Amino acid sequence: MNIPLTRPSPPRLSTAGAELRAIEQRGIFSNFGPVNTEFEAAIVEQLFNGVGHCTTVCNATLGLILAIRQAIAHQQTGQKRYALMPSFTFAAAAQAALWNGLTPLFVDIDPITWAADPEEEARLLRQHGQDIAVILPYATFGYAIDLAHYEALSQKHGIPVVLDAAASLGTLTAAGTGFGTGSAIPIIFSIHATKAFATGEGGIVYSTDKSLIQSLKTMANFGFGRPRNATMLGLNAKMTEVGALTGLLRLKSFAKIADRRQTLMDLYRAALPELTFQPRAAFRQSHQFASALLPPGTDRATIQARLVAEGIGSGSYFSPHLAEQDFFAETCPPASLPVTHDIASRIISLPLHDKMKNTEILEVARALRACITDKGCLAEIRYAAE
Numbered sequence: 001m002n003i004p005l006t007r008p009s010p011p012r013l014s015t016a017g018a019e020l021r022a023i024e025q026r027g028i029f030s031n032f033g034p035v036n037t038e039f040e041a042a043i044v045e046q047l048f049n050g051v052g053h054c055t056t057v058c059n060a061t062l063g064l065i066l067a068i069r070q071a072i073a074h075q076q077t078g079q080k081r082y083a084l085m086p087s088f089t090f091a092a093a094a095q096a097a098l099w100n101g102l103t104p105l106f107v108d109i110d111p112i113t114w115a116a117d118p119e120e121e122a123r124l125l126r127q128h129g130q131d132i133a134v135i136l137p138y139a140t141f142g143y144a145i146d147l148a149h150y151e152a153l154s155q156k157h158g159i160p161v162v163l164d165a166a167a168s169l170g171t172l173t174a175a176g177t178g179f180g181t182g183s184a185i186p187i188i189f190s191i192h193a194t195k196a197f198a199t200g201e202g203g204i205v206y207s208t209d210k211s212l213i214q215s216l217k218t219m220a221n222f223g224f225g226r227p228r229n230a231t232m233l234g235l236n237a238k239m240t241e242v243g244a245l246t247g248l249l250r251l252k253s254f255a256k257i258a259d260r261r262q263t264l265m266d267l268y269r270a271a272l273p274e275l276t277f278q279p280r281a282a283f284r285q286s287h288q289f290a291s292a293l294l295p296p297g298t299d300r301a302t303i304q305a306r307l308v309a310e311g312i313g314s315g316s317y318f319s320p321h322l323a324e325q326d327f328f329a330e331t332c333p334p335a336s337l338p339v340t341h342d343i344a345s346r347i348i349s350l351p352l353h354d355k356m357k358n359t360e361i362l363e364v365a366r367a368l369r370a371c372i373t374d375k376g377c378l379a380e381i382r383y384a385a386e
């Protein structure tokens with residue numbers, strides 16, 4: 001068997017000769033060119049019901065850095081400055097905060113959704129409210145977290161919110177619209193090759209706030225508010241025309257791809273009753289890979305090694321979680337994260353590809369179940385207790 005964790009299949013540029021020649025003939029290769037403009041309009045039209053605005057960025061991490069910067073631009077500096085975020089997320093969020101001179105303050109997660117626990121957020125806001133510069137939630141693995149909660153939290157405390165929804169492009173809410181539709185909170189999506197909306201490198205920042213999106217565009221272009229005249233802090237985060245073309249091509253088949261990935265995820269749910277999954281979305285959750293919790297007491301490293309021996313790749317996103325990673329352990333204050341520790345210790349990421357066959361899912365499930373029921377895969381402590 002050869003079933004890797006991910007098998008990126010972005011649109012095939014080798015079959016897009018005419019579109020590539022058109023870019024060459026135009027002679028515009030970047031700087032928010034016509035293909036980029038078309039891509040941004042198509043994203044809003046097709047994924048957000050025509051509501052709101054977006055800008056492309058060359059990757060989601062730079063999108064996070066710019067959106068955080070924009071959110072805190074008018075705040076007083078000098079105090080202790082925290083970015084409130086879950087530890088159960090990808091390094092990019094903490095790095096983006098640190099690049100903005102902020103210190104990540106880790107909040108524990110909910111045991112069911114694996115996203116930031118609202119009660120723990122409230123506790124940390126009571127304790128550190130004055131020192132929190134930005135709230136940085138994560139829509140965990142594409143799960144449609146409650147955006148109204150964050151809009152209310154932002155209002156109540158007067159603290160801006162920036163949402164890392166890197167893996168969420170394609171998630172639909174109960175209204176059947178794309179996750180984030182109608183939200184003024186800047187939402188950052190990734191279109192990296194390994195995400196469900198696969199291109200190569202790229203990101204989208206969405207918001208209903210037109211001036212916010214315009215200001216991010218300016219920041220992403222050296223802060224040039226006027227021609228060759230920097231009017232604000234900036235850097236270069238522009239998407240190339242070829243990148244935008246790849247995105248436009250992906251849009252054509254994306255609804256089918258996202259549906260297929262959800263179907264594959266449902267197969268895992270049915271075939272692996274021993275595992276714990278996030279609650280199933282009523283409509284659609286975008287899935288980058290299949291995330292699930294192993295039963296308590298199983299030894300993940302042994303299970304993963306056995307899967308490798310059968311030619312099956314897997315991962316453990318996000319273990320180590322941020323507070324456990326060397327650099328963040330050095331730079332961030334210690335936090336109480338019992339649920340994060342439990343979830344991270346049991347999480348396993350299983351293969352999911354656009355073109356994966358049902359039988360491949362069943363093969364992965366069979367191999368995994370064989371491990372789980374084998375005493376050799378139980379952790380020492382559990383084994384001794386029996």
Ligand SMILES: *Cc1c(COP(=O)(O)O)cnc(C)c1O
Pocket residue numbers: 059060061062089090092093138164166167189190191192201202203
């Ligand atoms: C993939 C990912 C990112 C980074 O996206 P890039 O486009 O690769 O910069 C950030 N946060 C989370 C949660 C991710 O999964």
